[in-house]
Each structure stands twice: as structure tokens, then as C-alpha cells.
Amino acid sequence: MFNRLRKKKMSNEDPPVNKPSSVRMNMFFFAAFVIFSILIFRLAFVQFVEGPELTYMETSRNTKDIPLAPVRGPIYDATGKVALAYSEPVQSLYVLLYEDYRNDDRKQEAQELADELAAVFKKFNxxxxxxxxAEEIVKRLDLDxxxxxxxxxxLVKSDLTTKEIAYFMEKKAEYPGVMVLEENVRKYDPDGVAVQVVGYTREFKRAxxxxxxxKAIxxxxxxxxxxxxxxxxxxxxxxxxxELQYQEDLRGRSGYQSIDIDARNLPDGTMNLTPPEKGYxxxxxINKEIQMVAQQAITDELRKLPKAVTGYAVAMEVDTGNVVAMxxxxxxxxxxxxxxxxxxxxxxxxxxxxxPDDTKKHTxxxxxxxxxxxxxxxxxxxxxxxxTTGQTYHDQGYxxxxxxGRQVKNSHSAYNGNITARRAIEKSSNSFMIDMVGxxxxxxxxxxxxxxxxxRHMKEFGLGVSTGVDLPGEFLGRxxxxxxxxSALTRLAFASFGQQGKYTTLQLAQYTTMLANKGKRMEPHLVKEIRDADGNVVKKIKPKVLNEVDFADAYWNEVHKGMVTRVSSFEGFAYDYARKTGTSEQGTGPKKKENGVFIAFAPRDNPKLAIAVVVPEGGFGSVSASPIARKIFDAYDDVYGLDGTPKGKKDQEKDKE
Structure with missing residues (x-):
């Protein structure tokens, strides 16, 4: 009972626990009411007072991405060290218009800016x-x-000098909207290496x-x-x-400048820059050393010839299809x-x-x-x-x-007597080709x-069809x-000795390669590797056989043995080689034109290089075209070696001794 009374007493004396204060509760609810009222008021104000203006601002603002030209990748020669085409960085001055200057009242501001910029350019240059x-700068600002x-x-000015760059960077705060941006200018080897092969670039707006x-882009x-x-x-x-054939590989990726614009299509804020990416x-x-020899050899021969104004040469590796000179x-x-x-x-x-010219006086x-x-x-x-290979034909000269009874004569009406197919090639007998083939x-x-x-046979050897070359605009022949x-007789007779088909020098080089390798039509290549900006190989061009013909080995041997016409320009040549000279005639009388043509491959038994040379209006191929081929063979022998050993390195070693 004592315990029960004690518990009761204690319960009466202890203060109440966890009982909230009514004052505090009232203060809390009042504060919540005030905050809620403020929020309601603010929302109402935004919706009914500021709403239209905010809506206009939202709908009138847009983000535009202004593309920046990518950094075009370089084109190297076969060594991978000589740049035939490259992009050189330059700094250019741009102006961003933050105001609408189409109003005559504001054009004065633009004129003042143009005057200042012109004064700066004149000061440093x-x-x-x-x-x-100043007048030209206003035009470039395109205010209208x-x-x-x-x-x-x-764009106000390209290729700024170092002093101009330093000046505008230092005075950046004084020229709002004036920017110095890095761009790239396409440059080419100053020696002019295979310029028609490399190609050229122009502005996209013209393309x-x-x-x-x-147009599709x-x-x-x-x-x-x-x-x-x-x-x-x-x-x-x-x-x-x-440049055109590998446009997508060389181009890289555009950079861009992102900027907010308003309803007037004017900038509204700062510009964010994403830099462009370099192309492959x-x-x-093309080997520069061999190419330069080929170009100079043609130029030298053209100086000697009275009528010729153009010349063409293609040197193609027999096993790979690589074009080392064009x-x-x-x-x-x-x-x-x-x-x-x-x-x-x-x-x-x-x-x-x-x-070669607009008067069409030349071939x-x-x-x-x-x-x-x-x-x-x-x-x-x-x-x-x-x-058959041993069958003879009596060549009476026509x-x-x-x-x-129309007579078609051999060159110089040459009488050759009894000849086989092999001798018919060596003696260049027209009559054999007409009577025995046509x-x-x-x-x-x-x-x-x-x-x-x-x-069918012409096209199997690449004459009258695409060679498959990795260049645009190939002509397929006439x-x-x-x-x-x-009549069919006339056509076949004249075709049999080379007077009924017009072909390119490249097609002729591919045909010569087939003679050398006994029937494999190699696809000619001008590019052997594609690399990324870090130098990693992303694609390797492998040799490709387009088609193959099946001829008896005895037939190939007969033809190769017949390709022995004497050519004085090859005297002292270190290798046995197969060759054929040609002189094609176009027109008659005063309009008659004689074109020099020459094909060859070397060495004869283990062919490494095939060459075709054409000199329109060059006369006999043995005189006008063969000296060009000889110099190209010698250059290839120096750089790569027709037997696999570069002769240029041997000469260098001798000089050191």
C-alpha cells in the first residue's frame, strides 16, 4: 500500500511531458500562411504581369550552330615524308554584329569601326x-x-600578321564582337609534284x-x-x-560556334566554340623523285620537237598496280x-x-x-x-x-619477206596484222x-573500259x-595495226602491265594508305586483280620475244627489257598528225615496272616518247631498284668511300 501511495504522489507532482505549446503552434501556422501567400502572389504576378514578356523572350530566342571549316588532312608522297598538299594554319579577323545596322542611323557606327580597322591594318602593313x-571592310561586314x-x-581579313594578332588580342575589350580565329589555307608542294593527280580545292559555295x-550534300x-x-x-x-576522290577522308569534321540569337537574327549572349577536327x-x-624526273623528261623532249606541245607518261608497278609516276x-x-x-x-x-588549247590546233x-x-x-x-607461233607470212610491204585493190603499206613501205608473228611485232608489219588478224x-x-x-579482247586488256583508278573523271576511250x-573489213583491218581506237595513257600502261605479268589486269592505285591524325593506319590499299585472261604460255613468250625493236635512247641500259614503239597517224594531207607512242616493261624475265608514254604530234615514238621512258626507268632503278636493289644508295656509298 505504501508503494501504491508513493506512485500516486509522484504522478501528481511530476510536470506534464510532450505537450505542445499553443503559442508556438499558432506562430508556425501564421508563418506558413505568410510564405504561402507570398508564393501565390508571385506566381500570379509572373503569370499575369510578366508572362507575356517572358513568353516573347522564350519564343524569340534560338540557338544557332555556325559551322567552322575542318582541318583538311595532308597528302604525302610514297615515302610518307614529303607533303604534296597540306593545310597551313592562319589567323583571321572576324566581326560579329550585335546590333542591326540596316538602319541608316546606325551605319555610321559600323563606318567608324571600319575606319579604325583600316587604320590598324595600314599601321602594321x-x-x-x-x-x-575602310570601304572594302564595310562591304565585308555585309550590313544589309x-x-x-x-x-x-x-570575315574582314585573313592571314593576319603577328603584330596584328597581338594588337587585337590586347585590345579585345575595346572591340566588342571582333574575334581572331584560326583557319587553314590549302598549300601545295612548291616544286609542283603531280599537280593534276593531287588536284585542287575551291570554295564549297561554287561546288x-x-x-x-x-549538290547532294x-x-x-x-x-x-x-x-x-x-x-x-x-x-x-x-x-x-x-582532293576530290578522297574528299570524305581528307575533310575531317566541322567545328562550330554555338550562339543564342534573338528574333532579329542577331547574337544574344556569348559564343561557345567547338573546334574542328583534322581529316585523315x-x-x-607517287614518288616525288621519280615524278620530278618524269615531268622534266617530258618538258625536255617538248623543247626539241617542232609541233608537240603536250606529253604524258604513266609508270606502274607490275605486281602491285601502284602508280609511281603520272x-x-x-x-x-x-x-x-x-x-x-x-x-x-x-x-x-x-x-x-x-x-591543249581552245583553238584545237593540236591533238x-x-x-x-x-x-x-x-x-x-x-x-x-x-x-x-x-x-600458229611457227607459221610464216610473206610480207611484201603492203x-x-x-x-x-586498195593498198595499205608498212611504214616506209618496208619489205620484210617471210616472217613469223614474232618478227611481225619486231618489224612492226602492218600487212601481217591486216592479212593474218583483221x-x-x-x-x-x-x-x-x-x-x-x-x-571483247580489247576490253579484257583494259582498252575501252575503266582502269579502276582512284581518280575522278576517267575517259574510257573512243x-x-x-x-x-x-565496212567491217576496213574497221578490223585498221584496228589490227592500231588505227581504230583512241585510248588514254593510263589505259595503255595497264595494258602494258598485263603484257608483263602475262594476263593479270591490275587495278592502278594512286593511294596506298590512309592514316588518322595520330599517324595510325586506318586503311591499307591492297593490290587488286580486276580480271585475268587465259592464254597459253607459248603465246606470251612469242609476243615477248617480238618486243625487241631497237631503240637508241636505251643504249647502255643495264637490263634486258621488252618494248614496242608506235606512231599513230590522224588526218591526211596538211592536217596529218603523227603521234609518238611507246610502251615497255623491265626487266624482261622478272618484270617490275611498266611504262607508257604518249607525245601527241611527237612523230615517231622511238624518237619522241622512248627517251622519256628511259629516264623514268633509270629514276626507278635509283630509288627502288629494278632488281630490288636501289642504285642510288649504291652510288651514295661509293661517294662516301
Whole structure:
């Protein structure tokens, strides 16, 4: 009972526990009410008072990505050390217009800026007549938006000097909207190495009107979500040669400047920069040392010839298809682009049909082959069973065509007596080719099929079809033997000794390669590797056989043994080599033109290099074309070695001793 009373007493004496104060509760609810009321008031104010203005600001603001041209990758020669084309960084001055200067009242401000900029340029470059004056700067600012939108930075001057760069960087706060940005200018080897092969670049804005590739790019621009793929109108793009063929690899990715713009299409805020990415580099098959020898050799021969004004040469490795030299002369300086100066020489005449001048006084780059077709004529005759390797033919110096007894003579009306197919190639007998190939092909198969058989063999050897070369704009040839205005007899007879088909020097080089390797048509390459910006190989171009013909080895041997025509320019040559000279005739009388043609491969038993040379209006191929081929063979022997040992290194070792 004591315990029970004690517990009761204690419960009466202890203060109450966890009982909230009514004052505190009232204060809490009051504070919550005030805060809630403020929020309601603010929301109402934003919705009904500031709402329209905020809505306008939101709808009128947009973000634009202004593309920056990517850094174009370089093109190297076969050594990977000599840059045939490269991008050189320069600093350019741009102006971003933050105000609308289309109003006459505000144009005075722009004029004052132009005056200040012109004064700065004159201060640092007092004698430079090419720099823009105030009037030109106003034009470049494009205040009326005739060329582009207001938010696009205006290019005022390219290639700033170091003093100009330092000045504008230091005075940046005094020139709001004035920016110094790094750009790249495309440059080419000053020695002019294979300029038609390398090609050239022009502004993208001109490209869609000329090339379908760029027209498609422009049409798809609005659907691109990746800013790196967007082309800038002033961006330089490939227009010909490797620059065009490998445009996507060389280009890289665009950078871009992101900036908010208002309803007036003017900048509204700072600009964020995403730099462009460098494109891939190309390692070409062209060896500068050999190429320069080829170019100089053609130039030297043209000086000696009274009528010739152009010359073409292609040197192609037999096993790989790599083109180590491709010369189209005369050429031009790609660093000094003036279309009026170069319009008759900028095309690559080794693989395109291109007249040397606008008067068309001279022969185009694609010519009749003449006697260099005779090794193939003999192969066709042997393959089709028209004669055998040991069969003889009595060559009286001419062949008779048709019932009217028209005579077609050998060169110089040469009488050769009894000859085999091998001797017919060596002596360059027209009459053998007509009687033993052209006529017999017609008699065996008839008119239409005979032409078809000839055409099939031509194309199997790359004559009249694409070579597969990695260059744009290849000309496929002019097949005159398909012209039905003449009789099938005439067409086959003249085709048999090289007077019914016009082909490019590159096609001729591919054909020569097939003679050398006994029937494999190698795809010619001008690029052997593609590398990324860090030098890693991303693609390696491997040798490719386009097609192969099946001819008996005895037929190849017969032809090779016949390719022994004496050529004085090869006296002292260290290797046995196979060759064929040619002189194709076009026109008659005063308009008659004789073109020099020459093909060869060396060494004869283990061919390493095949060369084709064409000199329009050069006369005999043995005189005009063969000296060019000899110098190219010697250059290749020095650099790579026709037997696998570079002779240039041996000479260097001797000099050291």
C-alpha cells in the first residue's frame, strides 16, 4: 500500500511531458500562411504581369550552330615524308554584329569601326596594297545581310600578321564582337609534284553547281543532326584529283560556334566554340623523285620537237598496280590559282580527254595507239587459232583491202619477206596484222561477231573500259571500230595495226602491265594508305586483280620475244627489257598528225615496272616518247631498284668511300 501511495504522489507532482505549446503552434501556422501567400502572389504576378514578356523572350530566342571549316588532312608522297598538299594554319579577323545596322542611323557606327580597322591594318602593313581599306571592310561586314544572316561572323581579313594578332588580342575589350580565329589555307608542294593527280580545292559555295557530289550534300544539309557533317559555304573542298576522290577522308569534321540569337537574327549572349577536327592523311603511291624526273623528261623532249606541245607518261608497278609516276605536261602552279592561266592544262591528260588549247590546233591527249597494239593483235590471232607461233607470212610491204585493190603499206613501205608473228611485232608489219588478224577474224566469225570478238579482247586488256583508278573523271576511250559507217573489213583491218581506237595513257600502261605479268589486269592505285591524325593506319590499299585472261604460255613468250625493236635512247641500259614503239597517224594531207607512242616493261624475265608514254604530234615514238621512258626507268632503278636493289644508295656509298 505504501508503494501504491508513493506512485500516486509522484504522478501528481511530476510536470506534464510532450505537450505542445499553443503559442508556438499558432506562430508556425501564421508563418506558413505568410510564405504561402507570398508564393501565390508571385506566381500570379509572373503569370499575369510578366508572362507575356517572358513568353516573347522564350519564343524569340534560338540557338544557332555556325559551322567552322575542318582541318583538311595532308597528302604525302610514297615515302610518307614529303607533303604534296597540306593545310597551313592562319589567323583571321572576324566581326560579329550585335546590333542591326540596316538602319541608316546606325551605319555610321559600323563606318567608324571600319575606319579604325583600316587604320590598324595600314599601321602594321603600310605597303600592302592587298589589305582591305575602310570601304572594302564595310562591304565585308555585309550590313544589309545580302550574303548571310546577322548572327554569322563576318570575315574582314585573313592571314593576319603577328603584330596584328597581338594588337587585337590586347585590345579585345575595346572591340566588342571582333574575334581572331584560326583557319587553314590549302598549300601545295612548291616544286609542283603531280599537280593534276593531287588536284585542287575551291570554295564549297561554287561546288554544287559543278559537281553532283556536292549538290547532294547541299540538298541533305537541312536533315543533318550532326554539326560536324555540315559544310560551310566558304569551306574549301576537293574539285579534282585526289582532293576530290578522297574528299570524305581528307575533310575531317566541322567545328562550330554555338550562339543564342534573338528574333532579329542577331547574337544574344556569348559564343561557345567547338573546334574542328583534322581529316585523315593520304600516303600516295607517287614518288616525288621519280615524278620530278618524269615531268622534266617530258618538258625536255617538248623543247626539241617542232609541233608537240603536250606529253604524258604513266609508270606502274607490275605486281602491285601502284602508280609511281603520272605526268601530264605542261602543268601549273596550284598555289597561284588563276583559271584563265591554267584552263588548258589543269586536267590530267593521262586519263582524260583534254585538248591543249581552245583553238584545237593540236591533238587531244587521247590518241590512236599505232603499232603498240601489235603485241595484242598477235595474242588475239594466236588465241583465236588464226595462225600458229611457227607459221610464216610473206610480207611484201603492203596488204590489199577490198575488191578495188586498195593498198595499205608498212611504214616506209618496208619489205620484210617471210616472217613469223614474232618478227611481225619486231618489224612492226602492218600487212601481217591486216592479212593474218583483221581479215582472218572477219572470215572466221563474220562482220558483227568479228567486231564483237575484237572488242571483247580489247576490253579484257583494259582498252575501252575503266582502269579502276582512284581518280575522278576517267575517259574510257573512243572505239572507232564500232562505227558502222565503214565496212567491217576496213574497221578490223585498221584496228589490227592500231588505227581504230583512241585510248588514254593510263589505259595503255595497264595494258602494258598485263603484257608483263602475262594476263593479270591490275587495278592502278594512286593511294596506298590512309592514316588518322595520330599517324595510325586506318586503311591499307591492297593490290587488286580486276580480271585475268587465259592464254597459253607459248603465246606470251612469242609476243615477248617480238618486243625487241631497237631503240637508241636505251643504249647502255643495264637490263634486258621488252618494248614496242608506235606512231599513230590522224588526218591526211596538211592536217596529218603523227603521234609518238611507246610502251615497255623491265626487266624482261622478272618484270617490275611498266611504262607508257604518249607525245601527241611527237612523230615517231622511238624518237619522241622512248627517251622519256628511259629516264623514268633509270629514276626507278635509283630509288627502288629494278632488281630490288636501289642504285642510288649504291652510288651514295661509293661517294662516301
Amino acid at each position: 603600310p605597303g600592302d596594297k592587298e589589305q582591305p581599306d 545581310y545580302q550574303k548571310t544572316f546577322g548572327y554569322v561572323p563576318r 554544287p553547281d559543278t559537281l553532283k557530289k556536292y 547541299r540538298e541533305s544539309a537541312s536533315t543533318l543532326r550532326d554539326p560536324g557533317l555540315v559544310y560551310h559555304e566558304e569551306e574549301k573542298v576537293g574539285f579534282d584529283g585526289l 592523311s593520304l600516303i600516295s603511291t 605526268a601530264s605536261m605542261p602543268d601549273y602552279d596550284p598555289n597561284d590559282w588563276d583559271y584563265d592561266k591554267i584552263k588548258y592544262v589543269f586536267r590530267n591528260g593521262t586519263m582524260a580527254s583534254f585538248p 587531244e591527249s587521247v590518241v590512236l595507239l599505232g603499232s603498240v597494239i601489235k603485241p595484242l593483235s598477235v595474242l588475239i590471232g594466236l588465241k583465236e587459232g588464226l595462225f 596488204a590489199i583491202l577490198g575488191k578495188d 581479215k582472218r577474224l572477219l572470215n572466221k566469225y563474220g562482220s558483227d561477231k568479228g567486231i564483237d570478238i575484237w572488242d 572505239l572507232e571500230y564500232t562505227n558502222k559507217d565503214e
